[in-house]
Amino acid sequence: MIDKFQASMLAYAIGDALAAPLEDIIRFPENGEEIINYYTRAAKSHPLAHLLAGQYSDETQLMLIIAKSLSECGCFSIKDLERRFVDWFHSQKKRSEWRFPGNTVMTACRKLAAGGTWENSGLLSAGSNAVCRTLPYALAFGKSSKMLSSSIEKSCKLSHTDPRCIGTSLAFSAIINMGLSSEEFSVDVICNKAIEKALPYTIEMGRKLRTVKDSLKLDSKRAISNIGNSGYCIDTFAAALYWFLRAEGRFDSMIIGAANCGGDSDAIAAMAGAMFGAWFGLSAIPEKWFEKLEKYDEIKQLATNIYRIAIPEPDNKK
Numbered sequence: 001m002i003d004k005f006q007a008s009m010l011a012y013a014i015g016d017a018l019a020a021p022l023e024d025i026i027r028f029p030e031n032g033e034e035i036i037n038y039y040t041r042a043a044k045s046h047p048l049a050h051l052l053a054g055q056y057s058d059e060t061q062l063m064l065i066i067a068k069s070l071s072e073c074g075c076f077s078i079k080d081l082e083r084r085f086v087d088w089f090h091s092q093k094k095r096s097e098w099r100f101p102g103n104t105v106m107t108a109c110r111k112l113a114a115g116g117t118w119e120n121s122g123l124l125s126a127g128s129n130a131v132c133r134t135l136p137y138a139l140a141f142g143k144s145s146k147m148l149s150s151s152i153e154k155s156c157k158l159s160h161t162d163p164r165c166i167g168t169s170l171a172f173s174a175i176i177n178m179g180l181s182s183e184e185f186s187v188d189v190i191c192n193k194a195i196e197k198a199l200p201y202t203i204e205m206g207r208k209l210r211t212v213k214d215s216l217k218l219d220s221k222r223a224i225s226n227i228g229n230s231g232y233c234i235d236t237f238a239a240a241l242y243w244f245l246r247a248e249g250r251f252d253s254m255i256i257g258a259a260n261c262g263g264d265s266d267a268i269a270a271m272a273g274a275m276f277g278a279w280f281g282l283s284a285i286p287e288k289w290f291e292k293l294e295k296y297d298e299i300k301q302l303a304t305n306i307y308r309i310a311i312p313e314p315d316n317k318k
Helices: 002-022 058-073 078-091 103-113 135-140 145-157 163-180 187-198 204-215 220-227 233-247 251-259 265-280 296-310
Strands: none
Touching: 002 058, 002 135, 002 163, 002 251, 002 265, 002 296, 058 078, 058 135, 058 265, 058 296, 078 103, 078 145, 135 145, 135 163, 135 296, 145 163, 163 187, 163 204, 163 233, 163 265, 187 204, 187 233, 204 220, 204 233, 220 233, 233 251, 233 265, 251 265
16 A cells, blocks of 8 residues: 555656646646646746756645655644744745745745744635645545544645635545545545535535536536636646546546646646545556656655554554
8 A cells, every 4th residue: 555655645746747837827728739748847937937847836845844744743733834834935935945836825824934823824715725735634644534634624724714625625635545445436436425525614516526527528628617727726626536537547648638727737737646646556657757756755755654654563562
């Protein structure tokens, strides 16, 4: 199972790094045509023009902050997370570390840096960043619904207080853990589980995922037009789920399609990649995607550390 933990975090970073140069460049795909099919540098006019091919955006930066906190603390610590988010906020002043962060998370971090706490730092926003960065919680606490819900709720509210972020994070986590547990790959089963987890926080998920199922029969341009690809958390998650379900285990077609789908494409491709990795493991991801990926070894090791939290080694001294 450890390879699924590694694959999930690595594929998340792959999706982000592939799509980041296109974020906010295209609204919707034109005639299903692909603009990119491998890592590339952003155009000179793009906010991420300073990055090399294979480097990721703030989506992966923040996901890795959570992974490092879990890895070094051995558990969830909101105080440690507050400190790390403040450090990340200050790091964004460096050109090399600036990765096109969203206004909501930056404003929340500014409040933390001024002495605030997670209870009062968040804004009433249902943006996707709060959802996709919760991947490490899904991996670490899949066997403890209480710990998973608590960590996701506090982590989301640190920057995004809209309850739809919590519901969407729990839906995302449910699909990750279905993959880790090798459950049946069924569109109906997967969508129903996501709806069940989100329902206490939003009834919109049911309507949106019915649209996803109906759109699997359509060409990708029409599908994404129906589903949406904005930075609104339910749109982003639903679009990622569409690409994951549509691919049926084919990594390249999924990650390239998601990266080229317009809108909040880096978050969409990252979440689609995370779901794919949790279901199909490292062997299903072609090696070419690892060659230029920023901090490949570090991400793989962090995933291993989180696996040790999720699946502790037996105490042989007993």
